Amino acid sequence: MSESDNFVVGLVQNPCAVDPCNNISLAEKGVREAANRGAQIVCLQELFASRYFCIGHSSEAFALAEEIPGPLTQRFQSLAAELSLVLIVPVFEKAAPGVYFNSAAIIDADGALLGVYRKMHIPEDPCFHEKYYFTPGDPGQSFPVFKTAYARLSVLICWDQWYPEAARIAALGGAEILFYPTAIGRLLSESPEVGGEQRDAWTIMQRSHAIANGVYVASVNRSGVELRERDAKDDEGIEFFGASFIADPFGRFAAAAQGEESKVLVTVCKRSEIETTRQTWPFLRDRRIDAYKDVLSRFLANVKNMR
Amino acid sequence: MSESDNFVVGLVQNPCAVDPCNNISLAEKGVREAANRGAQIVCLQELFASRYFCIGHSSEAFALAEEIPGPLTQRFQSLAAELSLVLIVPVFEKAAPGVYFNSAAIIDADGALLGVYRKMHIPEDPCFHEKYYFTPGDPGQSFPVFKTAYARLSVLICWDQWYPEAARIAALGGAEILFYPTAIGRLLSESPEVGGEQRDAWTIMQRSHAIANGVYVASVNRSGVELRERDAKDDEGIEFFGASFIADPFGRFAAAAQGEESKVLVTVCKRSEIETTRQTWPFLRDRRIDAYKDVLSRFLANVKNMR
Numbered sequence: 001m002s003e004s005d006n007f008v009v010g011l012v013q014n015p016c017a018v019d020p021c022n023n024i025s026l027a028e029k030g031v032r033e034a035a036n037r038g039a040q041i042v043c044l045q046e047l048f049a050s051r052y053f054c055i056g057h058s059s060e061a062f063a064l065a066e067e068i069p070g071p072l073t074q075r076f077q078s079l080a081a082e083l084s085l086v087l088i089v090p091v092f093e094k095a096a097p098g099v100y101f102n103s104a105a106i107i108d109a110d111g112a113l114l115g116v117y118r119k120m121h122i123p124e125d126p127c128f129h130e131k132y133y134f135t136p137g138d139p140g141q142s143f144p145v146f147k148t149a150y151a152r153l154s155v156l157i158c159w160d161q162w163y164p165e166a167a168r169i170a171a172l173g174g175a176e177i178l179f180y181p182t183a184i185g186r187l188l189s190e191s192p193e194v195g196g197e198q199r200d201a202w203t204i205m206q207r208s209h210a211i212a213n214g215v216y217v218a219s220v221n222r223s224g225v226e227l228r229e230r231d232a233k234d235d236e237g238i239e240f241f242g243a244s245f246i247a248d249p250f251g252r253f254a255a256a257a258q259g260e261e262s263k264v265l266v267t268v269c270k271r272s273e274i275e276t277t278r279q280t281w282p283f284l285r286d287r288r289i290d291a292y293k294d295v296l297s298r299f300l301a302n303v304k305n306m307r
Numbered sequence: 308m309s310e311s312d313n314f315v316v317g318l319v320q321n322p323c324a325v326d327p328c329n330n331i332s333l334a335e336k337g338v339r340e341a342a343n344r345g346a347q348i349v350c351l352q353e354l355f356a357s358r359y360f361c362i363g364h365s366s367e368a369f370a371l372a373e374e375i376p377g378p379l380t381q382r383f384q385s386l387a388a389e390l391s392l393v394l395i396v397p398v399f400e401k402a403a404p405g406v407y408f409n410s411a412a413i414i415d416a417d418g419a420l421l422g423v424y425r426k427m428h429i430p431e432d433p434c435f436h437e438k439y440y441f442t443p444g445d446p447g448q449s450f451p452v453f454k455t456a457y458a459r460l461s462v463l464i465c466w467d468q469w470y471p472e473a474a475r476i477a478a479l480g481g482a483e484i485l486f487y488p489t490a491i492g493r494l495l496s497e498s499p500e501v502g503g504e505q506r507d508a509w510t511i512m513q514r515s516h517a518i519a520n521g522v523y524v525a526s527v528n529r530s531g532v533e534l535r536e537r538d539a540k541d542d543e544g545i546e547f548f549g550a551s552f553i554a555d556p557f558g559r560f561a562a563a564a565q566g567e568e569s570k571v572l573v574t575v576c577k578r579s580e581i582e583t584t585r586q587t588w589p590f591l592r593d594r595r596i597d598a599y600k601d602v603l604s605r606f607l608a609n610v611k612n613m614r
Binding site for chain 1 (some may be wrong): 372427428429430449452461466471480481508511514519557558587589595596597599600602605606607
């Protein structure tokens with residue numbers, strides 16, 4: 001890993017079309033733009049190569065999955081080597097017959113496949129039927145830190161972003177920045193006002209990870225409206241928020257999409273900012289690791305005590 | 308504990324004078340106002356009975372400490388019984404010669420002393436010299452839930468608010484609301500702009516606890532400017548933020564002080580809101596308790612890996 005005072009991060013946000021070729025081309029175009037603007041580490045949005053098929057249950061969607069390495073990662077490995085970029089490339093990963101993950105490949109600046117992160121927290125909610133498609137990541141591989149050419153980074157995927165434990169473990173592992181490739185939006189059956197509150201909660205939660213841990217947080221989300229393909233009523237679909245952003249180690253917005261559908265964000269991240277923030281607000285100094293074991297429990301309250 | 312759809316929370320925010328009698332009277336006045344406006348559970352700010360003596364090192368300040376029960380808690384036990392209120396009363400607690408805690412007494416609506424919470428995370432920073440005064444709470448008593456007449460609640464104190472682990476364990480213990488008595492502000496040597504960013508980080512962090520856990524969060528902070536008593540240069544002091552607030556289980560502001568120095572906030576908290584929020588965004592369902600053990604580590608990265 002090269003030593004430098006700064007590293008430069010790029011995020012590529014787009015709406016997704018039915019044809020993966022379009023999405024992959026659009027992503028590559030965004031990566032090239034980010035590189036032109038100085039980015040060294042570029043992250044694509046969750047499952048960027050396809051529509052968000054988890055909106056329904058479709059056994060045909062499994063055909064979208066591929067192995068790592070496979071055509072998708074190989075294409076972006078070439079691009080990484082060409083542009084000397086670190087790339088974070090989400091993949092619907094086929095690991096074995098019947099074993100599928102919601103993954104991200106981490107590709108180093110020489111094009112080498114550095115590793116794979118497999119989403120640990122899997123949602124199952126109306127229009128977000130991920131438990132049907134994905135088995136969760138293995139706890140033995142949980143929340144690793146990847147030492148890339150430009151920074152030590154962790155990748156967490158979408159639903160992972162609601163869990164402070166994941167962010168904490170990544171930061172304790174030495175991550176300087178957490179990347180959150182994401183696909184989140186409001187159900188069309190919900191009001192825009194509710195959607196705004198959801199988007200607020202989403203940003204607050206991730207900014208809190210930056211603050212609690214003194215790390216950069218970069219979240220890249222898809223945009224646009226996607227409907228369920230079969231038997232869809234008008235209100236059965238998702239309007240994805242877009243609203244990708246990068247927060248600094250004190251939770252301030254360093255860059256943020258302002259309602260655009262397609263957007264490339266590029267931001268300089270300063271190592272000195274991590275050090276200064278952690279010196280001024282030294283939360284890691286005072287953690288009570290002797291008192292946290294109950295974090296490992298499912299729930300503590302006795303059933304009899306609950307209403 | 309009575310069964311009800313709602314419980315009503317009050318927070319009493321004030322600047323503090325040098326004379327404890329003034330502060331205690333002002334607090335009692337606030338408690339009575341909150342009760343008149345329907346509050347059932349009222350929380351006072353951290354160390355409300357005195358100036359924030361931790362601004363410097365003063366052995367004389369230890370004289371402010373008292374036992375629990377003691378005159379301060381007994382006074383508020385009477386008030387609780389008179390008004391049928393649950394009261395959360397921060398106390399500079401003398402537990403034994405040389406053993407002092409930054410504590411809060413939890414008094415039930417019949418005036419009984421239900422328990423004591425002793426601050427677990429102790430800061431030590433310019434003008435916040437708490438490690439000089441307070442020994443940290445015992446891990447065996449960490450983050451308990453108190454079943455009061457009106458709600459199951461946990462109390463966490465000030466610096467505790469930066470630690471997602473504490474909020475999580477309280478919520479897993481069955482807390483419906485987390486109270487954060489607080490004394491936070493900007494150093495006078497820092498710009499108001501920096502102070503605003505600190506206040507933002509402070510609210511984001513606590514709102515994130517509400518969101519991550521699907522609980523109410525009530526934070527009550529002192530206001531006003533306090534200078535170091537001895538050898539104080541003009542810029543040696545703290546402007547406390549005030550800015551007390553109550554967040555609902557999705558992190559929305561249910562009530563918030565708007566820059567006033569003295570303020571009594573009263574808010575209805577709905578149990579159905581906890582249930583609905585947790586059904587809609589079921590974060591507790593998907594926690595990976597098989598993968599969180601590294602939360603119990605101080606730091607994971609090998610020293611050799613660090614710059």
